[in-house]
Amino acid sequence: MSTAPHLHDASTRQDLLDWGPQPDAISGASHSTGRLVHKGPDNRPEVGIWVCTPGCWRLTIPRDEFCHFVAGRATYRHDGGEVIEITPGTVVCFPAGWTGTCEVHETLRNTYYLTDREPAP
Template sequence: MKSSAPHIHNATTFAGLVDWGDQPDCLEGQSHSSGRLLHKGPDNRPETGIWVCTPGRWRLSIPRDEFCHFVAGRAVYRSDTGEVIEVEAGTAVMFPAGWTGECTVIETMRNIYMLA
């Protein structure tokens, strides 16, 4: 991945993932994360990579703007204000910094993400 333009071929099926451990703040189930970092810039901005997470439900708080392109699985995000965002393969979401709520992964999801 060392390149003038870091890249991962076949990101939707890439198997060389790293174990990132159990999802913190679990409310239900035992969600487990794995992924692959593609690039981190100065001060970790931007950060981009692949994130895979198994079923479960947990609290989350988005620390900075995060763009997510979901390429597999199904999940439901519920904001603390009551908004519901259902995601599946092909869904793209721009979570603004400070977005808080819960995530329920129904079917193991794969997300190509960028934190700004």
């Protein structure tokens, strides 16, 4: 146990765990792998590495989520019409309750921080 959970080589680390197919697929067969850095009580907050292969699916962000994309290319489309193009170096802070689609064009890799804050009613 570390006083400050950490992983070295987060942008290139290869010893990732199989997290399975991406749920709510629209097209393709996206598959996720990843590695947890930290999970708090009741899995809140959660910090880790996420890698996902090409495909498209619906998503709802359950809690505020900060993402730093270090590889790949994708398009996030909010249900309200906003489009966020992801390339290496993109940083996004998705608010709790964000809904839309994610279309991965080239395998994505990001480091993320999923807070403990629930969406506003």
